[in-house]
Amino acid sequence: MNAPSPSRRPRLVLASASPRRRELLARLGVEPDAIAPPEIDETPHEGELPRAYAQRMALEKARAVAGDDAFVLAGDTVVAAGRRILPKAEDEATARRCLELLSGRRHRVMSAIALAAPDGSVRERLSETQLKFKRLSATELDAYIAGGEWLGKAGGYAIQGAAEALIPWIQGSHSAVVGLPLYETRALLKAAGFSLG
Numbered sequence: 792m793n794a795p796s797p798s799r800r801p802r803l804v805l806a807s808a809s810p811r812r813r814e815l816l817a818r819l820g821v822e823p824d825a826i827a828p829p830e831i832d833e834t835p836h837e838g839e840l841p842r843a844y845a846q847r848m849a850l851e852k853a854r855a856v857a858g859d860d861a862f863v864l865a866g867d868t869v870v871a872a873g874r875r876i877l878p879k880a881e882d883e884a885t886a887r888r889c890l891e892l893l894s895g896r897r898h899r900v901m902s903a904i905a906l907a908a909p910d911g912s913v914r915e916r917l918s919e920t921q922l923k924f925k926r927l928s929a930t931e932l933d934a935y936i937a938g939g940e941w942l943g944k945a946g947g948y949a950i951q952g953a954a955e956a957l958i959p960w961i962q963g964s965h966s967a968v969v970g971l972p973l974y975e976t977r978a979l980l981k982a983a984g985f986s987l988g
């Protein structure tokens with residue numbers, strides 16, 4: 792293992808542009824030594840299933856960020872309606888289409904994490920959560936869209952905001968839906984030698 796950093800633990804780079812991942816990591820008492828947004832092609836492969844896609848993305852993000860002497864942590868959160876991978880909503884029309892699809896039904900959120908070690912080895916975990924959206928009326932849908940919280944979110948919603956009031960049922964991990972499954976992340980970091988209490 793590496794020489795201990797001044798914080799007396801291995802160096803850690805968070806390979807993510809997402810402020811939410813940083814905030815969630817802070818809840819484990821971990822402040823990354825550096826943050827490096829990964830630059831990768833996030834296009835799903837033809838016929839790729841949501842779980843495999845989330846795992847591939849987390850792995851590619853971790854590998855895309857050079858670790859030199861540091862561990863690199865990356866995550867990927869995918870909203871799946873059956874075998875379909877819902878897009879990250881970058882415009883209103885996409886968010887609306889996603890929410891119309893999710894309205895009144897159950898869906899899954901796959902949240903994958905990957906931790907690359909300085910020696911090149913990678914540990915991975917996956918968290919799968921099921922959620923149900925209430926059946927959204929046109930007024931509810933319009934109000935949610937007007938709120939703008941969908942921007943940049945997989946599946947066009949953010950459970951950490953107003954959308955939680957539209958979700959009567961969840962089975963799995965709330966933090967995984969927001970972007971970093973805390974239980975799995977803690978386990979991976981501990982297995983890699985981080986002391987997290």
Ligand SMILES: Cc1cn([C@H]2C[C@H](O)[C@@H](COP(=O)(O)OP(=O)(O)OP(=O)(O)O)O2)c(=O)[nH]c1=O
Pocket residue numbers: 806807808809811812828829852866867868869870879900943944945946948949950951968969970
């Ligand atoms: C479903 C859902 C997704 N999201 C977010 C989490 C992720 O940021 C985003 C899914 O996109 P990701 O590709 O997982 O992450 P990102 O592009 O935001 O950040 P990076 O790749 O740099 O780490 O959707 C929420 O914040 N709340 C939710 O309820």
